[in-house]
Amino acid sequence: MNTATLVVFISTFAFVSVTPGMCMMLSLTLGMTIGVRRTLFMMAGELVGVGLVASLSVMGVAAIMLATPEFFWVFKGLGGAYLLWLGIQMWQSKGKLSVPTEATQGPPAPAKALAIQGFVTAVANPKGWAFFMALLPPFLNASQPLAPQMVVLLAIILTLEFASLVLYASGGRMLSGFLRQAGNVRLMNRIAGTLMMGVGVWLWLG
Template sequence: MTLQAWWLFLVTVSLLSATPGPNMMHALTRSVQVGFRRSTFAMAGCISALLLALVLSVIGIGAVLVAEPRLFSAIRYLGAAYLIYLGIKAWRARDGVGLAREETPSRQESGLSLYRTGFLVGISNPKLLLFAAAFFPQFIDHHRPVLPQFAILVVTYLCSDCFWMSLYGLGGRSLSRFLERASVRRAFNRLTGILFVAFGIAILRARA
């Protein structure tokens, strides 16, 4: 892999990471809800899911999903259902305090719970496996050792996602100052709910 190919990969994944999606929206809403510092547990869950998906794609699981459309469909439906569930939960939050209210110490979610939810959000889109399986080889020089090149691409992707997720999280911390009014919190929760449901529907409508 040449330096030029790496730069092209970096620019491409940076644009992909910057685009609002389930992971970035989850980082933002968790930061609003529990504060930036504790939202890093959720971000770590999203990043862990991304790492797992990239590693699985490298070892060929993406090809398996292509060969087994029923398995892919089952995973896709589960992932979409989870995103839609999060959207409904946000929409129905009582008095608009669900995702947009910092929790009191006695009701704080544990770091493990935040991490687990972030991981489930991150792993809920199985098309990431197919994307990585098809996208990564475009930047690999097969005349050189392949594994070190894959490692560089995976680390680059993870660093890009961490950077943008942190920016979204910091944006959530700033946004929380404007969510003191119940009506504004309610609007924010419902907008978040609509976006998560839209992500879920998009996964259902997308062709494998």
């Protein structure tokens, strides 16, 4: 893989990665309510999901997955319903993802649950599978070994994806600080809850 190809790939995926999407909105929401540090658990699950989707897309498995809409219908339905339920709880200033008030203090969301949330959001979107099927093959050289090329491309993809997730989570954290200073914790929970519900609906419609 030559330098020119890498430059084009990095430029293309950097633009795509930083564009608002389900995973970025999820990162923004969690950054707002639980902070950047704990959002890293969600990011870890999301990056595993993105890496899996990208790898399977190159292997051709994505074509089979997209040909079985029943699988995605069930997966998307469950994932979307879960995110919608979380959003409703956050809107009501309840649950482990909302910003606690004096009346809603409780244990933080488990790291495992956050990681699963990120993984499901990344894997359950058919558009993500279709995107990687369309994006990755043109950048692969059939005359060279596939494995080294995939390692390089996956490293670039995950690095750019992680940077974008951190950027969105940091933005959410800044918004959280502004609303906290204004004493609007309940408003912050409602904004975050609305975003979370939006991600759930987005997952259904994706």
